[in-house]
Amino acid sequence: MTATVQKKICMVGGFSVGKTSLVKRYVESVFSETYLTTVGVKIDKKTVTMGDKAVHLILWDLAGEDDMSSLRLSYMRGSAGYVLVADGTRPATLETALALRKRVEADYGPLPFALLINKNDLSDQWAVSDDDIEGLRRDGWWVRSSSARTGEGVEDAFTDLASRVVR
Amino acid sequence: MSTSAAETLEWLFHPASPDSGPNSGPGSGIDRKALAGLLVELARSVEPKYAQPAGVSPLDPRLEELRRLLVGHEIEVLRRLREVVEDPEQLGAAVGRVLPTAVASSDERLGDVLAPALEKATASSIRNDPRALVDILHPVIVPAIRKSVGETIDNTFQSLNESLRQSLSWRGLRWRFEAWRTGKPFAEVVLNHTLVYQVEHVFLIHSHTGLLISHVAAEDAASQDPQLVSSMLTAIQDFVKDSFQGAGQQGVDTLRLGDLRLWCEAGTFAMLVAVIRGNPPEELRGKLRDVLARIHEERRHTLETFDGDSSGLPDIEAHLAQCAALRQEGKRAIRAGFPWYVFLLAALIVGIAGGAGLWRWDLAQKAAQEQARIAEEQARIRAAEAERRAAELRRWSDYVDQLRAQPGIVVTESAERDGKFVVGGLRDPLAADPMAILRQSGIDPARVTSRWQPYQALEPAFVLQRLEASLAPPPSVKLSISGDHIVAQGSATPVWLGRARRAARAMPAGGPQLDISRVEDIAEGLLGKLRDSIQAHEIRFNTNESLPAPGQDEELDQLAAGINELTGLAASLHMMARIRLTGHSDDTGPGTYNLSLSIARAGAVLALLKKRGVAADLITIGGAGQLDPLNLGNTDNARSMNRRVSVAVRLEEEP
Numbered sequence: 001m002t003a004t005v006q007k008k009i010c011m012v013g014g015f016s017v018g019k020t021s022l023v024k025r026y027v028e029s030v031f032s033e034t035y036l037t038t039v040g041v042k043i044d045k046k047t048v049t050m051g052d053k054a055v056h057l058i059l060w061d062l063a064g065e066d067d068m069s070s071l072r073l074s075y076m077r078g079s080a081g082y083v084l085v086a087d088g089t090r091p092a093t094l095e096t097a098l099a100l101r102k103r104v105e106a107d108y109g110p111l112p113f114a115l116l117i118n119k120n121d122l123s124d125q126w127a128v129s130d131d132d133i134e135g136l137r138r139d140g141w142w143v144r145s146s147s148a149r150t151g152e153g154v155e156d157a158f159t160d161l162a163s164r165v166v167r
Numbered sequence: 168m169s170t171s172a173a174e175t176l177e178w179l180f181h182p183a184s185p186d187s188g189p190n191s192g193p194g195s196g197i198d199r200k201a202l203a204g205l206l207v208e209l210a211r212s213v214e215p216k217y218a219q220p221a222g223v224s225p226l227d228p229r230l231e232e233l234r235r236l237l238v239g240h241e242i243e244v245l246r247r248l249r250e251v252v253e254d255p256e257q258l259g260a261a262v263g264r265v266l267p268t269a270v271a272s273s274d275e276r277l278g279d280v281l282a283p284a285l286e287k288a289t290a291s292s293i294r295n296d297p298r299a300l301v302d303i304l305h306p307v308i309v310p311a312i313r314k315s316v317g318e319t320i321d322n323t324f325q326s327l328n329e330s331l332r333q334s335l336s337w338r339g340l341r342w343r344f345e346a347w348r349t350g351k352p353f354a355e356v357v358l359n360h361t362l363v364y365q366v367e368h369v370f371l372i373h374s375h376t377g378l379l380i381s382h383v384a385a386e387d388a389a390s391q392d393p394q395l396v397s398s399m400l401t402a403i404q405d406f407v408k409d410s411f412q413g414a415g416q417q418g419v420d421t422l423r424l425g426d427l428r429l430w431c432e433a434g435t436f437a438m439l440v441a442v443i444r445g446n447p448p449e450e451l452r453g454k455l456r457d458v459l460a461r462i463h464e465e466r467r468h469t470l471e472t473f474d475g476d477s478s479g480l481p482d483i484e485a486h487l488a489q490c491a492a493l494r495q496e497g498k499r500a501i502r503a504g505f506p507w508y509v510f511l512l513a514a515l516i517v518g519i520a521g522g523a524g525l526w527r528w529d530l531a532q533k534a535a536q537e538q539a540r541i542a543e544e545q546a547r548i549r550a551a552e553a554e555r556r557a558a559e560l561r562r563w564s565d566y567v568d569q570l571r572a573q574p575g576i577v578v579t580e581s582a583e584r585d586g587k588f589v590v591g592g593l594r595d596p597l598a599a600d601p602m603a604i605l606r607q608s609g610i611d612p613a614r615v616t617s618r619w620q621p622y623q624a625l626e627p628a629f630v631l632q633r634l635e636a637s638l639a640p641p642p643s644v645k646l647s648i649s650g651d652h653i654v655a656q657g658s659a660t661p662v663w664l665g666r667a668r669r670a671a672r673a674m675p676a677g678g679p680q681l682d683i684s685r686v687e688d689i690a691e692g693l694l695g696k697l698r699d700s701i702q703a704h705e706i707r708f709n710t711n712e713s714l715p716a717p718g719q720d721e722e723l724d725q726l727a728a729g730i731n732e733l734t735g736l737a738a739s740l741h742m743m744a745r746i747r748l749t750g751h752s753d754d755t756g757p758g759t760y761n762l763s764l765s766i767a768r769a770g771a772v773l774a775l776l777k778k779r780g781v782a783a784d785l786i787t788i789g790g791a792g793q794l795d796p797l798n799l800g801n802t803d804n805a806r807s808m809n810r811r812v813s814v815a816v817r818l819e820e821e822p
Contacts (some may be wrong), residue, residue, distance in 0.1 A: 006378045006394060006475035030391040031399060039406045043398040056475075058378060058398045074409055075402060078376030080475070 004054045007165045009046075010076050012104070013085035014096035015064040018118045021148040022085060026155065027059060036063045040072045048162040055162045059083075073107060080165040081112035083157055088117045088145060089125040094132070112164040113142075114157040120145040202236045205229065328508040364445030365494035369487040370397050371462065372438045373473045377401030380437060380470070380477050383487040385494070390442070400440055404431070434459045436470035441490060451493065458486050559610070563588055566608040573599050575624040591618035597629050625678035627651060634681065638663075638670055641820040642741040644686055651679050658687040658694075658740055660820050689818055694736055698744070698816040701729040706772050708810040710753065713767035715775070715812075723772070726814065727779035734782065737818065745817045746786045748772050753806035754793040766790030772812045 011019050020033060020042070027044040035042040044059040062075055076082065082104065086097040097115060104111065115136065117128055136143050142160055146153030208229065235242075251257040270277060293300050346353040367388035371380040377400075382393035390396060404418040422429040428447065432439040432455050439459040443451070462483055463470060469480065560583075567581045567590060575598025580591040588610070594601070601619065605612055623629070627648045634646055634653060644657040655667060664686060671681040689695065704726045709716045715723065730746060737744040750765030750772075769788035777783050798805035 003476070003478055006477070008376045008378055008398070008475075028392065028395070030395055035399075039402055041402045041406075043395050043402065045392060045395055056394055058394060060377075060398065060402065072405075072409060074405055077405075078373070078378075080376075 003052065004056060005166060006056045006058055007080040007162070008060065008078055009057045009161060009165070010060045010062055010079045010082040011085065012062050012076075012082055012097075012100050013064050014087070014093040014100075017064060017085045017087040017090075017093050017097075018148050019064060019083075019085045020061055022116065022118055022146060022154060023059065023061070024148070025151060026158070036061065041075050046158050048158050050162060050166060053166070055166050057158060057162060073103060076104060076108055079108065079111060081114075081161050083161065084113055084115045085146075086115065086117050086128075088119050088128045089122050091127050094128060112161060114161050115141055115143045116146040116153055116157055117143065118146050118148065120152065121147040121149045198236055201232075205233055205236060324509060363495055364443050364447040364451070366441050366443050366447075366451075366491050368393075368440075368442040369490040370400070370438075370440040370442075371483060371487055372397040372401060372440060373470070374401075374433065374436055374438050376473070376475070378473070378475050378477075380473060381480055381483045381487055383484060383491040385491045388442075397440075400429075400431070401438075404438070430455060432456050432459050434463050434470075436463065436467070436473070439487075439490075445495075448495075454493065455490060458490055462486050562609050566590075566605060566610060569604055569608070570601055573604075574626045575599070575629055576601065577622075580618070586614070588615045589618070590615065592620070593622040594619040595624040595629055596621055597632050598624065623675075625675065627653060627679040630674075630679045634670065638667055640667075643689075643820075648679070649682075653679050653681045654685060655681065655683045656685045658689045658692060658742075660742075660818065661688055661690055663820065664688055689740065689742060694733070694740065694742065694818060697729065697733045697736060698818065701726065701733060701746075701816050702814055704729070704814055706768075706812040707807065708768055708812075710755070710806070710810065711764070712810075713764060714771050715768075723775050724779065727776050727781050730776065730781050730786075733816065734785070741821045743819045743821050744785065745819060747815045747817070748786060748788045749795075749813050749815065750788070750790045751795055751797075751809055751811050751813065752793050753809045754796065754801070755806065758792055762790050762792035764790075765792050768810075768812050 011023070013019050020036065023044065023046070027046045029042075029044045031042050031044075033042060040063045042061045044061060046057040046059055048055045048057060060075055060079070062072060084097045084101055086094040088094075094117065101113065104113075117133065120126065133143050133145070142157075144153035144156055146157070251261055289300075342356045343353060345351075346356045349356070365385060368382065368384045368390055370382050370393060372378070373380050377398045379394045379397035382397070384390065384393075403422075407419050418431065418433055420431050420433075422431075426444055428443045430441045430443060430447070430452060432441075432452070437459070439455055439462075441451075441455055466480070466483060469483075563581075563583070567578060570576050570590065571578050575595030577593040578590065579593065580589065582589050590601070601617055602612070605615060605617075623633070631646055631648055631653050638646075640646060640655065640657075641659055641663060644655055644659050644663070646653055646655050648654075659667070664683065667681070667683045667686070671683055674680050690698075704722060706719050706722055706726070707716045708714070730744075733744050748769040750767065750769035752761035752765045752768075754761075756764075766788065767790075769790055773783060773786055773788050776786070793809070796805075796809040797811070798808045
């Protein structure tokens with residue numbers, strides 16, 4: 001029998017960065033997206049296999065807000081790690097993601113996280129420079145560009161995060 | 168008439184039917200031949216040579232002809248339309264023809280428009296002739312009523328059956344008993360037991376992370392992925408807490424959706440959520456709370472440190488399974504059956520009536536036997552009662568005898584009155600407790616009334632006890648009984664001896680006397696002698712010197728030895744010797760100087776005694792200056808006698 005373990009992972013990011021659609025095809029989901037606008041969070045599950053261990057990542061998709069202060073960060077309580085999502089065509093959302101990380105760190109201490117810079121299929125509108133991304137990587141960040149259309153970066157992010165939250 | 172109207176309409180809407188006339192061309196209805204002739208004629212008229220100065224006369228019949236040729240058909244159609252519109256009969260027929268199609272193709276607005284009118288019409292129709300409506304509804308309403316009445320009767324039977332079942336069944340009787348025991352109305356007890364519910368799911372959710380610790384579902388209960396559900400429940404709890412400040416830290420404890428209820432019980436580290444179908448009684452909440460508390464008690468550490476790994480928690484699952492098994496079967500299953508209990512009741516009544524005769528005959532037989540049995544039983548009871556009574560009296564007299572034998576107790580009264588035992592008399596407060604003896608006697612203390620007057624017994628043992636309390640003899644004195652005397656032996660201070668002498672004189676006549684002749688006055692014994700010899704020592708000083716004069720060492724040695732001996736002897740007699748060293752000076756020099764000099768001399772002697780092994784804790788020092796001279800003369804010799812340190816000894820009883 002394979003051992004199973006559950007970990008709570010939050011998905012955070014600014015408004016309309018594509019968090020929800022990014023994971024849609026890769027997770028088990030039973031709740032409708034209206035939960036995001038009503039309760040402010042939607043729960044999905046992503047199972048990652050690590051050796052003989054099945055890791056159920058319970059994903060708390062937090063409703064994105066332009067006004068960062070109104071984000072319900074209280075939902076982060078008990079998280080083992082989180083996924084930051086920014087929109088590569090709107091550099092402001094990357095700023096939001098960096099600020100969110102700071103807020104999370106202030107409230108919950110340093111937690112493992114992965115940064116996905118989304119919408120890399122819109123290459124003609126891409127506005128984040130490779131230097132910026134390299135800079136973040138040099139700071140020890142796990143950063144990938146991703147696409148909801150091709151699924152690029154998504155599986156990687158979950159596999160890597162799972163390996164960091166399960167010890 | 169209606170036939171002809173219909174034909175008119177037919178013609179009206181289909182004017183180009185084949186039999187409309189040979190002159191009409193296909194689709195036009197215009198006499199083309201006549202029109203051509205007319206146009207030729209007109210052309211000729213246009214020739215100037217034919218033209219007349221006044222042009223065409225308005226009365227020219229050809230104009231009329233032209234009009235007839237061009238629009239004659241339309242004129243005919245309009246005429247017929249007018250006929251139709253003006254004749255109500257024809258108009259009615261025409262509208263009736265198109266109305267169904269119009270209604271069918273109209274949108275709901277037609278209904279809105281028609282409804283008030285229809286309601287009005289129906290109401291007015293019923294007012295005018297209710298019978299018509301009754302006739303119409305009769306075929307529908309009668310079966311409906313019959314069905315409803317049938318169901319009501321059926322229900323009444325079932326409910327009567329249910330009541331009888333509740334009343335006659337073992338369960339019903341048990342409920343009656345429960346109602347009687349708890350003081351609740353019977354209906355409430357029945358309701359509690361017949362509330363139908365089933366616990367379908369039980370989730371144990373880690374409060375901090377919202378992760379599922381364990382989940383148990385009842386058989387045949389389905390739900391979404393429990394891991395997702397548990398996180399979502401946590402999110403909703405958080406949402407409510409965040410959104411409504413007044414909710415405090417309590418969160419949601421009940422969610423209800425139709426027939427389903429979610430009951431949440433929050434614990435320190437985990438939340439128990441039960442999904443219940445039906446109407447659970449409030450007691451169920453207590454059961455859930457108990458299970459949660461037990462889990463916390465047994466697996467507190469596991470819950471506190473839970474990190475998502477829920478393997479190896481079968482005991483928690485077993486606790487939850489206990490909750491998931493909770494259910495209350497309804498009476499629905501029974502309702503559908505034949506009303507057996509009504510039937511049974513009827514059979515029972517018949518049976519009772521039939522059996523009554525037989526029973527009465529049997530009863531007479533049994534009554535005779537029963538009487539004989541009762542008589543026998545009564546005799547047996549009487550014998551047992553007499554035996555019990557004799558035993559009780561025996562115990563009572565034993566108790567009274569025991570009391571009489573106690574020193575310090577004088578029984579003056581013992582009797583049995585109105586079913587109670589009475590005992591009384593005199594009792595020395597130092598004597599044994601009659602109640603303690605009673606408790607050992609086997610008699611019910613509630614049946615005994617005791618009346619004791621206090622008095623002082625003169626038995627030597629009591630006198631001795633009282634003297635011990637009132638005289639408080641020092642450890643060096645022992646009191647004992649010797650014949651009919653109380654004898655004191657040992658040694659004591661004169662103060663105690665004085666007190667003892669007064670007590671001896673006050674002893675009541677006729678009782679034991681106190682003999683203190685064997686107590687030695689410590690002031691007169693060995694101790695007294697030793698004291699006197701110590702007090703006789705004096706240490707001499709030269710003028711203006713605070714240290715003893717040369718040659719005083721032997722005196723100091725003797726003093727030290729004497730004090731040590733005294734202290735040792737006093738301790739063995741439970742006494743204490745307090746020693747005071749007082750310094751003195753001669754009368755030369757100022758008085759204040761002499762006072763401090765005399766204190767210094769006493770201090771010097773104390774130090775020298777200490778050096779010789781004397782314990783200093785009972786020694787005090789003081790100075791008298793020149794105020795207490797030994798010799799009042801003013802010669803050198805007299806002054807030399809006055810420069811000294813004197814010793815005083817006080818003997819005390821050990822505290």
